[in-house]
Amino acid sequence: MTAGLWQNWVLPGIWITIQLLVYSAALAAVVAFGVGMARTHSSRFVRFLAGFYTEIFRGTSALVLMFWLFFVVPPLLGWQLVPMWAAVLALGLSYGAYGAEIVRGALNAVAPAQREAGVALSFTPWQRMRLILLPQAVPEMMPSFCNLLIELLKGTALVSLLGVGDVSFAAYLVRLATQESAQIYTIVLVIYFVLAFLVTRSMKALENKTKRNIGISVAGGASK
Amino acid sequence: MNWDWSAIADFMPRFWDGVLITLQILVLGSLISFTLGLVWAIGFRAPTRFIRWPVHAVTEFIRTTPLLVQLFFLYFVLPEWGVQFSALTTGTIAIGLHYSTYTAQVYRAGIDAVPVGQWEAATALSLPAHRTWIAVILPQAIRRITPALGNYVIAMLKDTPLLAAIGVLEMLQQARLESAQTFQYTEPLTLIGIAFILIAYPASLLVRALERRLVR
Numbered sequence: 239m240t241a242g243l244w245q246n247w248v249l250p251g252i253w254i255t256i257q258l259l260v261y262s263a264a265l266a267a268v269v270a271f272g273v274g275m276a277r278t279h280s281s282r283f284v285r286f287l288a289g290f291y292t293e294i295f296r297g298t299s300a301l302v303l304m305f306w307l308f309f310v311v312p313p314l315l316g317w318q319l320v321p322m323w324a325a326v327l328a329l330g331l332s333y334g335a336y337g338a339e340i341v342r343g344a345l346n347a348v349a350p351a352q353r354e355a356g357v358a359l360s361f362t363p364w365q366r367m368r369l370i371l372l373p374q375a376v377p378e379m380m381p382s383f384c385n386l387l388i389e390l391l392k393g394t395a396l397v398s399l400l401g402v403g404d405v406s407f408a409a410y411l412v413r414l415a416t417q418e419s420a421q422i423y424t425i426v427l428v429i430y431f432v433l434a435f436l437v438t439r440s441m442k443a444l445e446n447k448t449k450r451n452i453g454i455s456v457a458g459g460a461s462k
Numbered sequence: 463m464n465w466d467w468s469a470i471a472d473f474m475p476r477f478w479d480g481v482l483i484t485l486q487i488l489v490l491g492s493l494i495s496f497t498l499g500l501v502w503a504i505g506f507r508a509p510t511r512f513i514r515w516p517v518h519a520v521t522e523f524i525r526t527t528p529l530l531v532q533l534f535f536l537y538f539v540l541p542e543w544g545v546q547f548s549a550l551t552t553g554t555i556a557i558g559l560h561y562s563t564y565t566a567q568v569y570r571a572g573i574d575a576v577p578v579g580q581w582e583a584a585t586a587l588s589l590p591a592h593r594t595w596i597a598v599i600l601p602q603a604i605r606r607i608t609p610a611l612g613n614y615v616i617a618m619l620k621d622t623p624l625l626a627a628i629g630v631l632e633m634l635q636q637a638r639l640e641s642a643q644t645f646q647y648t649e650p651l652t653l654i655g656i657a658f659i660l661i662a663y664p665a666s667l668l669v670r671a672l673e674r675r676l677v678r
Contacts, residue, residue, distance in 0.1 A: 298620070298658045
C-alpha cells in the first residue's frame with residue numbers, strides 16, 4: 239500500500255470515524271437522558287410517549303433508518319441532509335433509544351428511600367433528579383454505556399454505505415486501487431479494535447471519576 | 463408528501479422474497495451463533511491457558527470490530543484463499559460468527575451461575591467431563607440464558623440488512639433494487655422499516671414473557 243493511499247484516504251477516514259463517534263455519542267447521550275428520565279415521569283402520557291419512542295427506534299434496524307433518513311426525508315421536507323449528518327442523526331436516535339433503557343434501569347435501581355428522602359426535604363422533582371437520583375444512578379450506568387459506545391463505534395461503519403468517507407469506505411477504495419483485500423481489511427479491523435480499546439479505557443476512567451464524586455472509593459475495592 | 467399505494471403493491475412480490483431470505487439468514491445465523499458460542503464458552507473454561515488465552519483474544523477481537531468490515535473481509539478475502547461461497551452463505555457465516563462472540567458471553571454467565579456444588583457433586587459421582595457438561599451443567603445453564611439468547615436473535619435480525627452491502631437479496635436489498643427501477647424510494651424503504659418493527663416488537667414481548675417464566 240502506498241503512502242498516498244494512507245494520507246488521502248485511511249488517515250482522514252480514521253478522523254471521520256472519530257468525529258462520527260463523538261457527534262453521534264453526544265446526540266445519543268442527550269436522547270438517552272431525555273427519554274430515559276421521561277420514562278420515570280409521573281405523568282402517564284409522558285411515560286407512554288417515551289416508551290413509544292424507544293420501542294420504535296429499538297425495533298427497527300439502524301441501517302434501514304439511515305437509508306430512510308437519507309432517501310425518504312429529503313423529498314418529504316424539501317431539504318437534503320448531508321450524508322454525514324443523516325448518519326449522525328440515525329445513529330444518535332437509535333442508539334439513544336438503547337441508552338434510554340440503561341438510564342431508566344439505573345434510575346429505577348436507586349433505593350426508593352433516597353427518593354422519599356428528597357420528598358421529605360421538599361425538593362422539587364427536578365432537584366430530586368439532579369441532586370439525588372442522577373449522581374447515584376450515573377456510576378451504575380457507566381459499564382452499560384461503555385458497551386453501548388462500542389456498539390456505536392461499530393455502527394459508524396454503516397455510514398460507508400451512504401458514501402461517507404470513513405475508515406471502512408477508505409478500505410473499500412484501497413481494495414479497488416491495490417486489488418489486495420486481506421491486507422487493508424486486516425489493518426482496518428485492527429484500527430477499529432484499537433479505537434474500541436481506547437473507548438473502553440476512557441469509559442473506565444470516567445466510571446471511576448463518577449464513583450469518586452459520590453464518595454465510593456475505587457482504588458481499594460471493598461474498603462469504604 | 464405523496465404516498466403511492468400502487469408502489470407498495472408493485473413491491474410486494476419482492477418484499478416477500480426479501481422476508482424469506484431475511485428469516486433464512488436469521489435461523490441459520492442463530493444456529494451457527496448458538497453452537498459456536500457454546501464452543502467459545504467451553505473454551506473459556508479450558509484447563510490450559512494455551513486454549514483460554516487465544517479464545518479470549520479471538521472473541522474479543524470479533525466482538526469489538528464492525529460486522530460490516532468483517533463481512534467485506536470474508537467476502538473479498540476468502541476467494542483469495544481459494545474458498546468460494548455465495549454471498550448469502552458468506553453473509554450467514556459472518557453474522558453467525560459475529561454473534562457467537564455475544565452468545566459466548568451469555569453462555570459463560572449462565573455457566574458461572576450454576577452453583578459450585580453442582581460441579582462438586584459431578585466430581586464426587588466421578589462423572590466424566592462430557593457427562594458433567596451435558597447432563598448436569600448445561601441443562602441448568604441453558605434454562606437461565608434462553609431469554610438473553612432470544613435478545614441476541616432480535617439484535618441479529620436488525621443487523622441482517624448489512625448483508626445488502628455484499629448483494630444478498632434480503633429485505634433492504636430488495637427495497638434498493640425496487641427503488642433503483644422505479645425511483646420511488648419512500649414506499650419500499652418505509653415498508654421494510656415498519657416490517658422490522660412488526661417482527662422485532664412481538665419477538666421482544668415473547669422474550670420478556672420467557673424471562674418471567676424461566677428466570678426466577
